[in-house]
Amino acid sequence: MTTKDDFEARCPSFQAAIELVGRRWNGAILMAAQDGARRYSEFLAAVPGISERVLAQRLRELDAAQVLVREVQPTTPVQITYTMTERGKELALAVQPLIAWGERWLGRGSEQHDG
Template sequence: MTEHIYDEECRRFQASAETVGKRWSGGILMALYLGSTRFSEILGRVEGLSDRMLAQRLRELEAEGLVERDVIPTVPVQIRYALTERGTDLMRALQPLAAWGQRWGTPARV
């Protein structure tokens, strides 16, 4: 007997895949997972990513609850980004996909 895939499961899977699969999101999440915290560090790790697009994607990932923004009131003000618990859990779940990509994937197009 096989299990049926229900509409709600499909919608949740599709929404998750679209969040991660959106251009630049995966690279940004990976940079944060590897320890980058500042805007410039993330920008330096994700080749081809513009300032404007990084700012937009960080806002989207923050709205999804995957990234948190911490404003440190120093002079000048420092802003640091980090994965939330939800974001870290997502990156752990994606590790098998990353391993598959290392073995079978083609080089990414920028």
Template sequence: MSIETSPASTPVWHHIDDAECRRFQSSVELVGKRWSSGILLAVAQGSSRFSEIVATVTGLSDRLASQRLKELEQAGLVHREVIATTPVQIHYSLTDRGADLMKSLQPLVSWGQRWAR
């Protein structure tokens, strides 16, 4: 999908093929899945331990946090680092792909602050 700006600064949308549409849909479904965006935001804001993430995202259970973190890791958005200490420590961070996604979501967040009720 590409957008050009016309001289009047009105976006001109170009045709989106089926493959682009499927990639867009799967991206929106992943980010829109319950708790995913909250977890990404918590990690982006500095929560790196499992307990910190769960404490930051109100209403998130341990079971769902674990499930969503695995999904986000498989999608390449979150990196899971196991530190061999006693007890074992696990730290989460955004990958470059995850950080890029968070930058991409900022205009949507701004739109929500302006228009969502």
């Protein structure tokens, strides 16, 4: 049985994780990174419907959260790549069961209720 102390200790961490993954577009960006997207243009192509401004903002947020790491390549022209950190890889693994649940219970053609 979960005690009040257990709940209070876990709730902020759980809430922070859900907010990070649940922020609009972050899940799609995370999946694109897992599928090999590294450059801004690759993320833009992999996440249909996202605006350039929002993509730039979300990439900065995921970099700040240490889910992705932004690397500047000193080439001409300068190339910027984003790669998943260990934290990001672990987050992507943690999200897989949620994706499976969504496909089963919320995907097209699925039943929207138990029964």
